Amino acid sequence: MPEIAEVETVRRTLRTQIINKKIKKVTVLYEKMVTPNAELFIKELKNKVIIDILRRGKWLIFDLGQDYLFSHLRMEGKFFLKDQQMPIVKHEHVIITFTDNSELRYHDTRKFGRMLLIPKSENIIETITRQGLEPNDQNLTSKYLYAKLRNKSLAIKSILLDQKIISGLGNIYANEVLYASQINPWRRGKDLTLKECQRIIDASNQIIAQAIELGGTTIKSYTSSLGVTGQFQQYLQVHQREKTNCPNCGSVILRAKLNGRSTYYCPKCQKK
DNA sequence: GTTGACACCTGGACGC
DNA sequence: TGCGTCCAGGTGTCAA
Numbered sequence: 001m002p003e004i005a006e007v008e009t010v011r012r013t014l015r016t017q018i019i020n021k022k023i024k025k026v027t028v029l030y031e032k033m034v035t036p037n038a039e040l041f042i043k044e045l046k047n048k049v050i051i052d053i054l055r056r057g058k059w060l061i062f063d064l065g066q067d068y069l070f071s072h073l074r075m076e077g078k079f080f081l082k083d084q085q086m087p088i089v090k091h092e093h094v095i096i097t098f099t100d101n102s103e104l105r106y107h108d109t110r111k112f113g114r115m116l117l118i119p120k121s122e123n124i125i126e127t128i129t130r131q132g133l134e135p136n137d138q139n140l141t142s143k144y145l146y147a148k149l150r151n152k153s154l155a156i157k158s159i160l161l162d163q164k165i166i167s168g169l170g171n172i173y174a175n176e177v178l179y180a181s182q183i184n185p186w187r188r189g190k191d192l193t194l195k196e197c198q199r200i201i202d203a204s205n206q207i208i209a210q211a212i213e214l215g216g217t218t219i220k221s222y223t224s225s226l227g228v229t230g231q232f233q234q235y236l237q238v239h240q241r242e243k244t245n246c247p248n249c250g251s252v253i254l255r256a257k258l259n260g261r262s263t264y265y266c267p268k269c270q271k272k
Numbered sequence: 273g274t275t276g277a278c279a280c281c282t283g284g285a286c287g288c
Numbered sequence: 289t290g291c292g293t294c295c296a297g298g299t300g301t302c303a304a
Contacts, residue, residue: 003298032280058298074298075281091282110281112298154275161298171297259276261297 002073004058004134004168005211005232010079011055014104017081021098022049030093033108035116044117045069045096057131057167070116070128071106077113080105131167135201135208140166142198149197152189156200158259159189166204172239173211175264177203179238184270185263210235238264 002010026045028038035041044067052063062069071077080092084101094106094115106113118124132148133140148165149156159165160174169177178185180203183196192200211232237247242255246266255264 072298075296108281109283110297112281114299152274158275163299260278262295 002058002075002077003170003173003211003216004208005173005214006216007055007058007060007073007168008212009215010073011053011060014060014079014081015053018050018098018102018104019052020049021100021102023047023096024099025097027095027097028093029088029095030111033093033106033111033113033115035114041115041117054125056125056129057134057163058170059129059131061125067117067119068124068128070114070118072114074108074110074112074114076110077106077108080107129167131163132165134167135169135204140201140204142194142201145197145201146192146194149189149192154189155186155258156183156189156192157185157261157263160200161261168208169204171261172236173204173207175239176207176237179264179266179270180207182269184272185258185265186272238266240264 023045024047026042028034028041031038045064048064048067050062051065054061054063058072060071060073062071082103082105084097084103086103088095088105089107091109092105092107093111093113096104098104106115116128118128133144145166149159152159157174157178160169160177161171163169175185177200181196181199183192183200214232214235216232238253241253242264244253245251246253246269249266249268251266251268253264254267255262257263
């Protein structure tokens with residue numbers, strides 16, 4: 001599933017492929033995926049040029065001059081650049097045809113992804129994405145996190161998945177960050193100390209930077225556009241490593257549900 | 273304001 | 289082999 005590192009990999013790949021391409025035609029095969037309605041989406045995208053591709057958290061943002069096209073890949077969204085002659089395959093829901101007859105195709109097995117076409121205006125990116133600070137942002141400090149946690153009785157794992165606090169962490173990296181920080185996922189946010197917040201910040205910065213460098217994590221169905229496959233899964237310490245030994249202490253890694261999400265942890269290194 | 277439950281979706285794994 | 293059930297999980301919405 002695409003998290004911040006995977007989305008950044010997609011952004012970097014697409015930037016080399018479609019910058020300055022002009023849109024000739026748009027086809028929407030699953031109307032619920034686009035906002036505003038498909039008719040307007042198709043009409044407004046025609047003749048636009050891809051000026052740049054930005055990212056905010058897990059959102060991809062296509063700069064089209066007067067408009068932004070926001071795209072969230074959710075669980076299994078992928079972009080592929082293909083020739084117009086190639087047959088449309090199952091699960092390709094939005095097809096953007098350029099004037100050079102290449103096509104950017106959005107493929108999403110589970111139809112969770114969403115695209116929004118919105119005119120540029122002040123703070124529109126912040127309004128749409130509603131993101132907190134990203135790992136490696138110099139403003140993401142232990143004091144920032146400590147202040148955010150102060151009144152939260154939610155489990156720290158759930159808080160790390162809240163994009164309004166730290167942007168870009170998903171289930172995989174939340175599991176890895178808490179393991180690296182040696183903090184139990186069920187600890188309440190307000191019970192964490194300033195030092196523990198610093199450990200979370202340090203682990204987030206280190207893990208996300210390494211994951212981006214390695215092209216993200218490829219688990220099950222996820223690959224980025226052009227089939228670029230991430231390598232970070234080789235460095236996962238606990239995620240999807242249930243019943244294997246903890247790399248640190250040798251205890252057996254456990255899996256449990258926390259608010260419906262699979263949570264992997266070492267019972268010895270991450271004591272309550 | 274905070275928190276938890278649920279819906280959205282489909283393919284794969286698993287048990288019978 | 290075929291069928292039914294469960295699971296994966298990011299985000300928005302709604303109710304308590």
